[in-house]
Every structure is written in structure tokens, then in C-alpha cells.
Amino acid sequence: MRKLLTAILLLASITFKTSAQTTTDANYTALQQKFVDLKFGMFIHFNIPTYRDADWPDPETPASAFNPTKLNADQWAKAAKSANMTYGCLTTKHHSGFCIWDTKTTDYNVMNSPLKRDVVKEYVDAFRKNNLKVMLYYSILDTHHKLRPHQITPKHFEMVKAQLTELLTKYGKIEAIIIDGWDAPWSRISYDDINFEDVYHLVKSIQPECVLMDLNGAKYPAEGLFYSDIKTYEMGAGQRLAKDKNVMPALACLPLQSSWFWKTNFPTTPVKDPAKMVTELTTLNQADCNYILNVAPNRDGLFDDNALAALKEIGKLWKNDGPAPKLAATGAPIISSNLAKNKQANSSWSDDMNIMDFANDDDFTTSWTSNAEVKSPWYEIDFGHDTEFNTIAITEAKPNVTAYHLEYLQNGVWKPIAKGNDASRVKIHRFNRVWGTKVRMSIDKAEAPASIAEFGVYNERR
Template identity: 70%
Template sequence: MKLFTTVKSLCFLIALAAVSNFSYAQQKPSKPLNELQQSFVDLKFGMFIHFNIPTYFNQDWPDPEASPEAFNPTKLNADQWAKAAKSANMAYGCITTKHHSGFCIWDTKTTNYSVMSSPYKKDVVRQFVNAFRANGLKVMLYYSILDTHHKLRPNEIQPKHIEMVKKQLTELLTNYGPIEALIIDGWDAPWSRISYDDVPFEQVYKLVKSLQPNCIMMDLNGAKYPKDGLYYTDIKTYEMGAGQRMSKDINQMPSLACLPLQSSWFWKTNMPTTAVKDPAKLVNETLVTLNKANCNFILNVAPNRDGLFDDNALAALKQIGTLWHNDGSKADFKPTSAPIIASNLAKNQPANSSWSDDMNIMDFANDDDFTSSWQSNPEVKNPWYEVDFRTPQTFNAIVIFEHKPNIKKYKLEYFANNKWNALFEGENLLRVKVNRFTSVKGEKIRMKIESYDTPPSIAEFEVYNEPR
């Protein structure tokens, strides 16, 4: 009877632990965004691990129909990865759970295109999180929205794809304990062409926060959005290998920048004999410089086909650790407002304005292209800009983006019940002018520009109905 009671108690404890792990997010109190941003940036330095089916094809983007049989890291040792990260004085690791070709390296129930259908048949994500936590390191995960194997790509997206994304993220955020951050890729990028409407960002963001409220969610969208505006991400992101750099002449946001130690993101057959980036330059010219600019740096190290880091990568990481230590200093950035996560209601809607300058007509200000602009004609003394929804829309935020801060004082009005109603009147000297207010419903929105230095222009005039 005593043995039965002991076994019964043990089973209960195991079940309780499983339930606790699953419900971690629901029970964990949410911290303010600024506090989460501060904690993230203060980590300063971490390890990106691009390891997935591309590792076995000498390509970053392999054939979408590549067989799971190719994935077989017979000597995989996640503890080696974690200890290598510690040797460089890194604070965390982040692994590619699913890259653009759709292969999942965890025990997913959503598809057979996963590590469980490979000869290896072991959950790589589980080994990664266990090893990094055991070595005192924090855990982050990477996930690609673009998925060429499952045909989640432009002109092919169906409701089943959106459900797959939600189910996969639910697995990753409920089965592996606390996740410090989630790095999203393949979304609203020029090369993926999947918009935040095709796969609704707001739904995915709210799901992530419902599962793990203290998980920072970052989308690698630095190529498109203003560097001083928080669009569809909790942290500004810069893929340095793609030429994305922070500007020094504008307010710096809490940021993340990434770069590979080796010649590319995924392992290639020539990597063991090809020189990696110079550790001293990485420390002195990249890591230290980024940290001073309120930016966390994540350095990619690609495991080989055995599931191990090459000797030259290990040596470089150890050298980095002799040159750099986290001095414990705190990032000093201005608090940000909440990120924009809703769909832009003004995008490509009928627009009107006072006299435009030559070809820079009103339609350029709501075309979802941050490089183009509506330009007021210099002869106009009291310029105005208007978006017409034709049918009443509910909204609670208006954002105006200028390439250079120029517009100073302005009024915002909305048209409802056959009259113009006031929304805002005042001064805002920023390039990204975020105006949030109690929800209203109207057919049109108008901006009257009252003071400016030079003839005003608007790169993007955006309207949102945000969740509050």
C-alpha cells in the first residue's frame, strides 16, 4: 500500500509539473513593455543558431520538397553549443525552430514534415532549451512565417495556413517553458511578400502575448519601417548582413542586430576550412558599438551536419570571451509607446489634398510605401490632407510619418453625422507622429497643417483600430 501511494504521488507530481509547464503563461503576471525592452537590451549579446534541413543541402533555402531523410545529426550535442555561448560571455541562445522551407525541428503535431519523420527522431528544440537553461543561459526561439513546403507563400495563403501558424506557435510557447523572446521572419519582407493582412499580425501577436505575456516578440522587418517607429515588433530589428543599419541622427530605439560569424547563416561544406569573422573586429567595431546604441547583438553560429560547432567557430567564440564581458551597464533609451499591431485602414483608400507639388500627389501618402511621399505645393499656405473611407469606419489611432521632421502644429478631424469633429490639435515635432484616442466612427479623416519649416510632405498617413 505504501509503494502504491508513493507511485501514485509521483505520478501526480509529474502530471502537476506538466500542467504547470503548459499553463506557465496564463499564471505569469505581465510586465510593462518598457521593462521587458530594458531587460532584453541589457542582455547585450547572444547566440543565433541556424540549424535545420538547409544544413544538409549547402543552401540557405533548399528544395521545399527536400526529404526529411536528409536530417540526421548523429552527434548532436546542444551542451556543446551552450558551453560555446558561455565561453563568449553570451547571455542567451536562439534556434531556428522552422525556417523558410517549413521543416520543424520539434515534436510537432501539425505536420509530418519534421524531425520526427527523419532518421534522427529526437526533438532538437527540447535538447536546445534544456542545455541552455542548464548552463544558466536564457532561451529564445526563431520561427518563419514564410513556409515554402506547406505553400504558405504569396497568392497561396488559405485559412488552414493561419491555423497552422497558430498551432505551431502554441506548441512552442506552451511545451518548452518560459521563452524570453520570439524572433519572427519571412513576414512583410520584400523577398517573402506576405503582408500583415495575409497572415493577420494582430491575431498572432495577441496569441503570443496570451500564451507568454512576458515574451518579447520581434519581427525582422527593419528593411521597411521607420527606424524611430515601433511597427509590428516590440524591438527594432536590423539584419546587418542585408545592409540594415541603425541611423545615428535620429532617436535610437531598443534594438536587436544580427550577423553570422561564418560566411552564411546555415552550415556549408567549406566552413571548417574558411576563416570566420575576426573576433577583435566583431567585439570592437560591432558588439561594443551596438551596445552603446541600445542594441542587443545576436551572433549566428551554424552547427555542422553532425550537430556540432566546427573548431574554428569554437576558437573564435572563446577569443571573443577573452575580449568582451558584460559590464552590467544599463541601456538608456527613451520609453516607447505600444507597438502598432493592427491593419492600416487608410492603405490605398481614396485620398484628397490641397494642391500637390508636381507628380507627388495625394495617393503617395497612403500607398504603404515609406519611400514615397505626398508633397504640398510651395504656393499653398494652409495645406491639408484627407482620406475618404466612403463608408463609416471605427478607429482609435492616426500615425503620420515624415522623412524629416518638418510639420509642427496640426489639427486632426473626422467627418461623421454630416460635420467635421475635432480629434487633436497641437504640436508634435517627431518624424513619426503617433496620435492615439478614444475610438470614434467616421467616413473621412482630415489633417490641417498649421505650422511647418518647409513645404510639408507626408510619406505615410495611417489609420488604425487598435485593440485596447
């Protein structure tokens, strides 16, 4: 198995080296537009949890538990069509680590279950046969393989890359991949533990037109793209898109039933009101948001009758009226590690307890705030040694600063990077790579005392 993993990763490495990242802002905008134009799709949570009445089952649940005796992916596809959906997205691996495709990376997979059939293949074949597009879901958190906080090893990272490589090479064109269990308060696996930039470039090197999303909408500001090609909102977890002022292409997800995976009470428990689902869908679409509604197959591998009836009713109430309005360009997302995180920070006089450390603590809910008496406030990161970087992202607590300039310290001399006249809350500057021991933002004009939620410094691969 180790030799096979090495071969898969070598193939991915060769692909990456011969497929330089050439995505332009226009390419990003086109991909985002294509995604938002899809408008409405079906999430399908189907995996080991289906058989344990729990979304987070015992990670030692045996593969023998997975036994859908009547599995019929064509039923799923036809149900999606009945609701006028345009695509599906299947949970290839959830947090408990069970793989429902024919993987060579672990024995904990569907081929060692009573089914012994590649569910991912049956799903993609059925959806394409019904003229529906195909997306995949993949969890970084993996409790069975002990890929969890404080236990992550290089072998775990090799497994992640090998599994993603399989999923993106064995099943044809994948429109998008939704990643979960990463950089979330409940997973506590950071983008440094499993390097986001490596995963992002791997995905794009294999399928450049695959939209990559991480379900991280709860953490990052709505006005910027951080670690995702599309802003994502898990509405079932209380994450809500500001429909009246959204400025980013978005995805929102919600289960039709009471939870993501099938439970024994689902056949007799009413699903969500189809009319309310259509109202939600219409409102989200008007805000540049694609809506993905989860429908959970039962232990036979089929949708329950109440879910099928609800999807048909949705299809009667909602018709796809064509492409979404033209999106504004967002530029490429931030995908690199933040070099400023938890480094020594300095600033001009702060407002009470809102000191400089709050602007580089990887928490967008806290801020450094300048004292109102300071006329020319400044904020600074000290790396402690020469560091190379080529991107700075400044996120304010609220839009306020309208003029500022950026500098870096090299060999004891401050040198200019950029001047900004940007009134938006998230201000991103990309420039030619520089080396410096410090980087500083000087605020030239603000309507109120400056308040910086996060000051990010990055060395992006270009």
C-alpha cells in the first residue's frame, strides 16, 4: 500500500510540475459564474453514519455495517430532476473516515463491506445519465484514521492527497469539491496542519476547472475570499448569508430532513415545508448564492417516500429561469498560510484592552483599535528575521479606513509597498515578492478610530 501511495503522489507531483498555475481573474470569475448559474442542487449524505443513527458514529464501526441492499443512484438522480435541480454532491468520506469508493489508500472502504460496489462511480454515472452535473464532498477530519487534532502525521497528509487524487482522476469531470472538517472550531485542524495551499494546487493541477470550497463561512469575513473559491454557509449550523448586502459568489446548504444523515424516525417525521424551501432558494439565488438541499438516503440506499414527495412539490413550485446576474470580479482567494499569525505585533497607542495582539490572533471577531487621540495611527508585524512575502490582506472590524500606505523594513530601511484608497472592509494587496523583517500599515485617513480585525501577510506561490 505504501508503494501505491507513493506512486499516486508522484503522479500528482508530476502533473503539478507540468501544469503551472495560470488562472487569471477572468478565469476565476467565469468559474464562479458557472457555479452560481447552477442555482440549485442536491447534497447526498450517505455513509457509515446512515447505519448508526448518528452523524458522528463510533469511528471503529466495522465496514460490514454498510449494507444498502437496494442501492439505486438512478432514483437519487431522478428525484433531483423532479425538483429541477442541476447537480448532485455526494459524501465520499465523512468525519468517521469510511470511503464509499474503490480506494487503494485504506481497507476501510466500501469494497470491504457487504455491498462491494463503488458507490461514487454509481452516483456519477447515474447523475450524468440524467443530465445532471457532479460534485463531491470530502472530509479532512477522519476519526477512524486518527487524522484529528494533535495526532496528524506526514502519512495522514499523504493519505489526503492520494484520496483526492483518486477522486479527481477516476470519475471524469468534477464540477466542484466541497471540503469539510478543516479549520473549524469543532475539528481544530488548521490550514497549517494539513496545508491548504498544497491541497488547493493539487486539485487545480488535476482539474483546473474544479471549484474548491471549504465550509468555513462562519469564520472568515463575508466581504473576502479566504481559503475557498466560493463563500460557503452551512445554514443548519446557524451560518447565514446577508442576503441584502452579499458581494461574493456563495453556496448555502440545508438538510430537507431534520439532520444530515438518515435517522430511523425519518420516514414518519415531516420534512421541511417545500414552499418555504422554494422561498429560501429564490431569495438566495437573488443574492448570488447557489442553494444545495440535502436529502439523506435510508439504509436500503433509497430516498424515503416523504422526501420524494417534497422534491416533486418543490419542482412544481420552482422553475429555473436561467443564468444568474453577472458577477463582479473577486480576484483569487487567499490560500496561503498567514505568516503574521501570532507573531510579535506593535502599534501606536491602543484603545484600552484592544491592543495590537488582537489583529493577528487568527480571530476575525477581535480587533486592535487605535486610541482616538492618535492622529496618525500605525500597526506593525515583527517577524524577527528576514521573511519573504508578496500579499497583504487587511480586514477591518467595520469599513472605516479610506487611505493608508504599506511599508516593509529591509536592512534597517523602510521601503514602500503600496498606497491604498480603498473603503471596503477587506483590502487585499498583491505585489512582487519582497524580503523584510517587519511590515507596517500607516493609516492616513479614517472616519473613526481605526480597528483592524486581522492583518494577514502571505507568500503566495505564483
